[in-house]
Amino acid sequence: MNKKPGFVFVWPIGTRIIHWMFALSFSAAFFTSFYEYMLHDHVALGFIFTIMLFYRIIWGFIGPEYAKFKTFKLRPSQLKHYFVEKVQNRWRKIPAGHNPASSWFTVWAMIVGTFIVISGLLLYGIQEAKGALSYLNDDYTQYIFILELIHRYASYLFVVWATIHILGVFIEQFWHKTNMVFAMISGYKKTDGKDTEVSTMLAMFAFGSIVLAIATYFFIISSNYNFLTLQKYREIDYAQEHMVFHRDCGDCHKVYPPHVLPEESWRLIMATLDNHRGEKITEDNITMHAQESILNYLVENSAEHSTREVAVKTMHSLGDIRPKAITKTPYWRETHKDIPRSVYKTKKVKDKSNCFACHKDFEYGLLDDMNIIYRD
Template identity: 70%
Template structure:
């Protein structure tokens, strides 16, 4: 006996929560991806998304009636028939479970969603040197552009998919009048069939997965230093590493971390101290042997020898260029092109070379996205 005459209980709360958590986590992750400083929120939402996908896959195997993959209608002929009937018969009957279009939709969403989640996790490890895959930062930085491409276009594809899905649901609602919009809210579909039921053990599993997803979100956003967020590169104490460099090159401005320019650039900087951006630095200020020592340190730690994101990207952007300033590198220009000129002229910034005004702990070599200070 069905609980509600004329309706079938198709989507229990556990299935509906999968749907809405996936919708929410994707939308929010998509939105936060446009802001570097929201990286942790983005990653945390990505974890919700990923855990829900795993949950959905397991649900597709052991889940309740209508949710399992073996009830999916994936034959091309069924899909074709679905669309033909949709056009020809406005008042056609709808199935209680997934129709051919939504079966395909779900399989695709899981597939593309998995690719987005995995590429994101790898990117977080390889590019940002953070999280459980941070060890991959050592040897795989040449994959960041490919991974970024996959992650980005995967999410655009998913987004387009969502738009098609919502359009389909609205057509069902307003043209076919199947009350489809309410199905994922109340769980009931206006059709024929038997109500679904969820066994207590399955419900328990469902709630555990939801708890895990929400727990992961708070775990990630709560700290920079747990195993899911820890970064390979920590603050560098340059004062300790090379006191002379710290003292002499941190006199007029905060020191610039050596990994931001290649060896050849540092040679040019150190070879041209007589006219250093309009300043004259004489041998009375920094002696010949001190210069040699500083240059050796700069070269040893130059961009060529670092795998951190900024070093890799500075090098990739340079080609044959070996400028004397970081602000002259194409990578720096690209990452700061959206910042209006007026911002750089503000009283507490004054100059685009005043990196520390916007990057907390810059003089400790830390360019973490989480450390960006915004002025607007």
């Protein structure tokens, strides 16, 4: 017998928590994706989403009655009938479990979600060289552009999808008056059917997944150096790597890592040292021998020879051009287009070429999104 007359218990607490964690982690991950320096939070939220997604797929096979895939109404004729009925009648009987529209929604959300999760994990490994898949950065950087497209457009699709779902729920709530909004809160639907039952095993599985998701979130948030977040690249000690480069090119500013510009750009910079950003650098400052040695070092470690994100994306953005400055590369312009020019005039920054003011690990050859200081 049903515990509440006139109502059916369809969504047990585990299902409801997971539904909201899925929705909230997606929304928050979507929001943080617009800010590079929030990548860490984005990834932590993405892991909640990932665990919830896996959980939901398994739940579809072993879970309680109304959550099982085999109860889904996926025939096109059912969907058509659902909409015809919806348009014709203000009042209709609603099914206890998923209706045809929400069955389709759930299946598509899982498919699109899977694309988002896999492309995201691969991007984190290949592009950011971080986490358990960071070793993929060695060989697969040519795929970051396609992965980024998949990740981006799959998530836009998810937003469109979720919006339709929310509209559908509101139509149910306010036009058909089926009290749909409260079903995912209280667990009860106003309809006929049997109350759902959750075995202890299933309940443990549901709560295990929730705890795992929350624990993973805090594990990621708390450290940039655990196995889920660690970057393949370590700090470079340029004094150790190339003493002359560090000493002579580090005289007026901290040294710029060689992998941010291509070979030809370094040749241009080294060939025009007598007019280097208004400074006249001659043999008296840096001997010819030292200049040659520095150029060799720059060329050997130029962007062409690196699989770091900045190197790959700079090369990709350059095409045939070889500018004399990092700030003239299309990639640099694109990544800094939202920063107001006035920021570069502040006492701390002084010049847009002063990367070190905002990227506090740049002098060690890194550009971790977590280490960007400037925030507007």
